[in-house]
Amino acid sequence: MVATIVSPRVMRIGGGSVSGVAEVLAQFGLSRPLVVTDPWMVSSGTVDRCLEPLRAAGLRAEVFSDTVPDPTDTVIEAGVAVLKGGDFDCLVGFGGGSPMDTAKAMAILAAAPPGTKMRAFKVPAHADRALVPVVCVPTTAGTGSEATRFTVITDTETDEKMLIAGLGALPLAAVVDHELTFSVPPRTTADTGIDSLTHALEAYVSRRANPHADSLALSAMRLIGANLRTAHREPRNAAAREAMMLGATQAGLAFSNSSVALVHGMSRPIGAHFHVPHGLSNAMLLPAVTEFGLNDALRRYAEAARAVGVAGREDADQVAGAKLLEELRALNRDLAVPTPRGYGIDPDAWERLLPTMAAQALASGSPANNPRVPDEAEIVSLYRTVFA
Structure with a gap:
């Protein structure tokens, strides 16, 4: 049997590891992150666990928080507009599976010709290109999206959850800090x-x-x-x-x-x-x-x-x-x-x-x-x- 094995290039794992997220970006020469998260992470202040070490390192981090629990193609399109409208060199998916999947899909769609719809990438298509790299910081112990070559996006016209697979969805790096899960209900x-x-x-x-x-x-x-x-x-x-x-x-x-x-x-x-x-x-x-x-x-x-x-x-x-x-x-x-x-x-x-x-x-x-x-x-x- 021949198996092709893929994984993030760097995985920083352990309690308190989120404090080193800027160091992970620096390893790859990245300095202009757009943090993709959800409204609760912002309103609760949890996203500051990620933003503070980035800003302390002198990085200009901005936030896109209009994600939804089951990521939709329309949210991805809105995120791509923000990504392309700013001078960003990477995405940081911070949260549960939805923000991480949203960040991955944004990177994939942003690399496609204007007017391309997310459904163009659903399996059996290969989504192997991304405009910018994605770094994932999970806040739940579940989806494993921080380590996978997949993202799942809902087509709002057909109510279909589309499986999207390819190297474009594979995070460049992951920061896995179990202390972020202490407040999970x-x-x-x-x-x-x-x-x-x-x-x-x-x-x-x-x-x-x-x-x-x-x-x-x-x-x-x-x-x-x-x-x-x-x-x-x-x-x-x-x-x-x-x-x-x-x-x-x-x-x-x-x-x-x-x-x-x-x-x-x-x-x-x-x-x-x-x-x-x-x-x-x-x-x-x-x-x-x-x-x-x-x-x-x-x-x-x-x-x-x-x-x-x-x-x-x-x-x-x-x-x-x-x-x-x-x-x-x-x-x-x-x-x-x-x-x-x-x-x-x-x-x-x-x-x-x-x-x-x-x-x-x-x-x-x-x-x-x-x-x-x-x-x-x-x-x-x-x-x-x-x-x-």
């Missing part, structure tokens, strides 16, 4: 934590798995399995937060160099049509989709159960696989993950959109990486199973 901790677990699990069972990604995925599952409940229950537990942040970054590196699969393929349409947070829609789907493909990659799922910490070496693969399913269901119960019905989604609207969501899931390409590759009817059936 329990719901977000749960949703982003299960998101990172899904990244690691899907990367490991993917048809595109490789030894490099496997090692990262297994390490991520060990960290997340042992610490997610503690981080949810004790928000300021530094050891648990550090483990979750490292696990999320490792999971991002894993799926960036392997792939995600059916959970993500089905999750994106739920977010696009019903505005369910991405990690939460992953959590809704994870037990049922894992059960769907379990016997087609039993050895891998069993090894994942051992990494998560719910099965031992003495357990036969079938037993370990069953324990993994039990744990995924228990995790959803413990972290109060609702079903789509429990979340408040209208049953008639859900049923009416099933053909569209199934078609969009398949078109993303992610389901083709699943151990058991579904057809459209099987995806519709899975959507119905998870609804209630």
Whole structure:
């Protein structure tokens, strides 16, 4: 097997590392950053954790904060106008997955001819060019976007969450500081934590798995399995937060160099049509989709159960696989993950959109990486199973 491995050129990891963000930029001769963040980061003053060390180093940092929870093509276009209207030499994505994904997409679209729409870059296109480099500073332990060659943007004309992949979306550098997650609320901790677990699990069972990604995925599952409940229950537990942040970054590196699969393929349409947070829609789907493909990659799922910490070496693969399913269901119960019905989604609207969501899931390409590759009817059936 030949695998092409990509990752940021520099990753500064550890408590307090955000104070060195200016040093990271200086390593690459960058001095005119546009910081991409969200309105809450500005109103709460959290973005100052990034801005203060930049300004202390004498850098003229400006802020674009008009991002939204599910980045849209219209927001990207607005951001590109700001980027091109200023004398910026880099973007700093500061926040959760949305600001980081927004920064990546801005860099890609800004490199395209005027008038180009974001949909021109959706998979299977290759988004390999960016106008300026992106440095990512995550404030949640979940998306792993600081380490991936992907961004996900919603097309506002079609309500489709578009997967965009390529070297243009790969950050030049990342600053991973778990202390930025101490104030993350329990719901977000749960949703982003299960998101990172899904990244690691899907990367490991993917048809595109490789030894490099496997090692990262297994390490991520060990960290997340042992610490997610503690981080949810004790928000300021530094050891648990550090483990979750490292696990999320490792999971991002894993799926960036392997792939995600059916959970993500089905999750994106739920977010696009019903505005369910991405990690939460992953959590809704994870037990049922894992059960769907379990016997087609039993050895891998069993090894994942051992990494998560719910099965031992003495357990036969079938037993370990069953324990993994039990744990995924228990995790959803413990972290109060609702079903789509429990979340408040209208049953008639859900049923009416099933053909569209199934078609969009398949078109993303992610389901083709699943151990058991579904057809459209099987995806519709899975959507119905998870609804209630």
